[in-house]
Amino acid sequence: MTSSSLERSTARAMAARLWLRILCIAVATGGVLQARAQPDLKGFISIDCGIEAKTGYVDDMTTLSYVPDDGFTDGAGTNHNISVEYMTPSISKRYHNLRSFPDGARSCYTLRSLVPGLKYLIRAVFMYGNYDGLNKLPVFDLYIGVDFLTTVNITRPDGAALEEAIVVVPDDFVQVCLVNTGAGTPFISGLDLRPLKSTLYPQVTETQGLSLFGRWNFGPTSNTEIIRYPEDPHDRVWLPWINPTDWAVISTTLTVQHIENDIFEAPSSVMRTAITPRNASANLQFSWEAYTQPKDPVPGYIANFHFAELQLLPSNAVREFRINLNGRPVYNESYKPTYLYTDAIFNRKPFLRYLMYNISINATANSTLPPIINAVEVFSIIPTTSVGTDSHDASAMMEIKAKYEMKKNWVGDPCVPNTLAWDRLTCSYSSSSRPRITSLNMSSSGLTGDISSSFTSLKAVQYLNLSNNNLTGSIPDALSQLPSLTVLDLTGNQLSGSIPYGLLKRIQDGSLDLRYGNNPNLCTNGNSCQLAERKNKLVIYIVVPIVLVVVIVSIAVIFFCLRTRRPGPVSNSIGPQNEKKANAPKNGDQMHSSLPRLENRRFTYQELEMMTNNFQQELGRGGFGCVYDGFLEDHTRVAVKLMFKNSQQGDKEFLAEAQILTRIHHKNLVSMIGYSKDGDNMALVYEYMPEGTLHEHIAENSNRRFLPWRQRLLIALESAQGLEYLHKGCNPPLIHRDVKTTNILLNAMLEAKIADFGLSKAFNQNNDTHVSTNTLVGTPGYVDPEYLMTMQPTTKSDVYSFGIVLLELVTGKSALLKDLDNTSIIQWVEQHLVRGNIEDVVDARMHGDHDINSVWKAIDIALKCTMQESARRPTMTDVVALLQECIELENKCSKYGNMTSHFYTTNSENHHSSYNMYNVDQSTNVIQSDDAFEVRHDIARVSMDIGPVAR
Structure with missing residues (x-):
């Protein structure tokens, strides 16, 4: 055990590093209580379920503060004590009580005030103890958020089951849910949450988590020597595994230190003991049996083998060994543990699937000493690719639920799974985006108080019914800003004040059906707030029609005047473009004579104002102008690019981009919906790309969705295909001249599309050597150095810029590194590769979740694209083919690798001779591999079992 002062300093250090957002806990008589269910100063949440x-x-052994669970649930469930016959001194205090959930299909705990994107260890414990006197052992499912974790199968009334997962939490909260499967009442004894450093457990990503099968400490002599906090600052539970018949124990009293950048941080108290075979000439062997269940009958596992040499060996002694699984090597090199330093051998992808996993650690021919092992962790994989309800919608519904104290089955995620969706709401489900709430009916639900502002966050809701409640106060004008809302029913309440102007405007333009009868205090006339219901009806039956007639007549007059002033008819249809018309304007043509020839839809400035709600939400800004969020009359979301009025260069760019967008059609180029030339106001309207720019996703300070390596490769390929079409597919062909990560947009499915064609130039397909210009355009860091000298861009100029983009995808760095005096990313990559380790340049946020060969090939492609001499660069057609090969390498790695190829050691090297353009060894720190998976886990009785127990 560490001293209390060391515990406090450790807690302070952890809090300083990780928890700027965490609130202090309140100190109460009799123990430490968490204020409104917040994490404590260490970021820990420790819940004893079922206490008052x-x-x-404060637990005597761990010094951790345990709190009741009432602040984490919505009041569902009932508290119970286990039967007295099972309250033995050997079991932990938190197993004396529990909370059961006899009602409802799903019951959830919500853990709040978390850090989105951080890794967390989440642990639930269960002890039945015949609390209900039925002696009926229950079986139920356990979920983390919307992802299935395991089926909890209680096999003994006195057995304690422990279920643990390590996951990346995407939001500032996470829910742990128990689902009734009809095989007994779900219950829970305790729930823990522990923050982990982002560098720990590299197998955990945004798309997969780890489910613990077992975490065992080799070497203790007693089965009660369980190690957890404070010896392990992450409060992992290390169970003793004892086999005195076959194993001898070696130990030390010295501290075993972590290696630099340790990715597991096994505690010194665990690593101070190890086992070795009693027969020095024998192999060291242990095994576990797969835990099978209906959803995963033959699970696969990954393992972290922890080693540290505990004996100072003489110069002529060697301890060297290999690890085998079921007779096959799991790591293709021999291994020597380091004296008093932790190290690990681990795999990123599961073993082949077996019913029994037999591990044999065998001394090599050179070894003079038998093998050892200190500890092992075994996990299965949890796919975390299930998509929950849109985070804004989910947060809004939770706030609405809390405000009105709803007691329906409003538990867990509102929409997912759809079989457990909340009552009286409807969700839309799309393969390309998260579920959205489209309809909410809270009629006759006993609502009191004002209308919650959270309703205004339901941006996809079309039907909102709050009728026949006791709502008071005014109607929020913000409800008029709900873009999809078509029906708002407020009848039968006690609302007061007047109907907001925004809602009246929506009524007038026919986009909203507002129902508000039987609100005696509601004003429907701006001059008086004392109108009777008869006058309320007059507004609808008399005033509104008159306003509509005036508006319609005004629009007709304006339309007639505009028609008489225009030089010719304008089509509002969107269809195939006429190449001849699109190409007709020359550089000297005037804007007013060029624009009417564009055959996309033409908008007035007034329509742009309506579409963008008076240009309320700015999406981006560039040299041309600003881009705003907008909606067409059919609720299609669009991006409106409005030119700065004082931009002379903008006129030319506007015309160039408008002309180009009317005639290029490719899945990897952004599509134009229409344009506007209304006096001095010029704008382009094009398809909305909800995931923003590529730059926003890979920038070092990004708060966008993380892009794993395979997704980055697909984006690179799609971008290359778009550029290849510009160079080869359209007529006349085009040079983009401003390829960069901010001009690559991503749709909801993260598909890439090239954007911003204001600087693009056509060239002669029969002579594509260059385009004659007298100006230099582009963005620093992306500009082709040959173009910089000659002022004559070529298709190879785009190739060069694309090479920079590819390097950014690999490294996560920007084209120019400002903190290194604007060093080019090319120079930075080359300098690091010369040191011999490709992992030094790979974006650390990918945590090694990539095939090193595909990364090497991608860097090779990028460096070829950025050669100084354009003649030595590949064409975009060549680049597309090379990137397809790169993706095939990544796919091959995930499907056809051998058992050894995804095993790693934290200090191993692997030299790749096939990529030796720098004439040095390129250490990768990885040894690749493969195996398919889909998985589950197990933990034995915490306090009594020795070694793994079949479940």
Whole structure:
């Protein structure tokens, strides 16, 4: 055990590093209680389920503060004590009580005030103890958020089951849910949450988590020597595995230190003991049996083998060994543990699937000493690719639920899974985006108080019914800003004030059906707030029609005047473009004579104002102008690019981009919906790309969705295909001249599309050597150095810029590194590769979740694209073919690798002779591999079992 002062300093250090957002906990008599269910100063949440509200205690062994669970649930469930016959001194205090959930299909705990994107260890414990006197052992499912974790199968009334997962939490909260499967009442004894550093457990990503099968400490002599906090600052539970018949124990009293950048941080108290075979000439062997269940009958596992040499060996002694699984090597090199330093051998992808996993650690021919092992962790994989309800919608519904104290089946995620969706709401489900709430009916639900502002966050809602409640106060004008809302029913309440102007405007333009009868205090006339219901009806039956007639007549007059002033008819249809008309304007043509020839839809400035709600939300800004969020009359979302009025260069760019967008059609080029030339106001309207720019996703300070390596490769390929079409597919062909990560947009499916064609130039397909210009355009860091000298861009100029983009995808760095005096990313990559380790340049946020060969090939492609001499660069057609090969390498790695190829050691090297353009060894720190998976886990009785127990 560490001293109390060391515990406090450790807690302070962890808090300083990780928890700027965490609130202090309140100190109460009888123990430390968490204020409104917040993490404590270490970021820990420790819940004893089933104890009385406003009670708590400090555990004698761990010094951790445990709190009741009433602040984490919505009041569902009932508290129970286990039967007295099972309250033995050997079991932990938190197993004396539990909370059961006899009602409802799903019951959830919500853990809040978390850091989005951080890794967390989440642990739930269960002890039945015949609390209900039925002696009926329950079986139920356990979920983390919307992802299935395991089926909890209680096999003994006195057995304690422990279920643990390590996951990346995408939001500032996470829910742990128990789902009734009809095989007994779900219950829970305790729930823990522990933050982990982002560098720990590299197998955990945004798309997969780890589910613990077992975490065992080799070497203790007693089965009660369980190690957890404070010896392990992450509060992992290390169970003793004892086999005195076959194993001898070696140990030390010295501290075993972590290696630099340790990715597991096994505690010194675990690593101070190890086992070795009693027969020095024998192999060291242990095994576990797969835990099978209906959803995963033959699971696969990954393992972290922890090693540290505990004996100072003389110069003539060697301890060297290999690891085998079921007779096959799991790591293709021999291994020597380091004296008093932790190290690990681990795999990123699961073993082949077996019913029994037999591990044999065999001494090599050179070894003079038998093998050892200190500890092992075994996990299965949890796919975390299930998509929950849109985070804004989910947060809004939770706030609405809390405000009105709804007691329906409003538990867990509102829409997912759809079989457990909340009552009286409807969700839309799309393969390309998260579920959205489209309809909410809270009629006759006993609502009191004002209309919650959270309703205005439901941006996809079309039907909102709050009728026949006791709502008071005014109607929020913000409801008029709900873009999809078509029906708002407020009848039968006690609302007051006047109908907001925004809602009246929506009524007038026919986009909203507002129902508000039987609100006696509601004003429907701006001059008086004392109108009777008869006058309320007059507004609808008399005033609104008159306003509509005036508006319609005004529009007709304006339309007639505009028609008489225009030089010719304008089509509002969107269809195939006429190449001849699109190409007709020359550089000297005037804007007014060129634009009417564009055959996309033409918008007035007034329509742009309506579409963008008076240009309320700015999406981006560039040299041309600003881009705003907008919606067409059919609720299609669009991006409106409005030119700065004082931009002379903008006129030319506007015309160039408008002309180009009317005639290029490719899945990897952004599509134009229409344009506007209304006096001095010029704008382009094009398809909305909800995931923004590529730059926003890979920038070092990005708050966008993380892009794994395979997704980055696909984006690179799609971008290359778009550029290849510009160079080869359209007529006349085009040079983009401003290829960069901010001009690559991503749709909801993260498909890439090239954008911003204001600087593009056509060239002669029969002589594509260059385009004659007298100006230099482009963005620093992306500009072709040959173009910089000659002022004559070529298709190879785009190739060069694309090479920079590809390097950014690999490294996560910007084209120019400002903190290194604007060093080019090319120079930075080359300098690091000369040191011999490709992992030094790979974006650390990918945590090694990539095939090193595909990364090498991608860097090779990028460096070829950025050669100084354009003649030595590949064409975009060549680049597309090379990137397809790159993706095939990544796919091959995930499907056809051998068992050894995804095993790693934290200090191993692997030299790739096939990519030796720098004439040095390129150490990768990885040894690749493969195996398919889909998985589950197991933990034995915490306090009594020795070694793994079949479940």
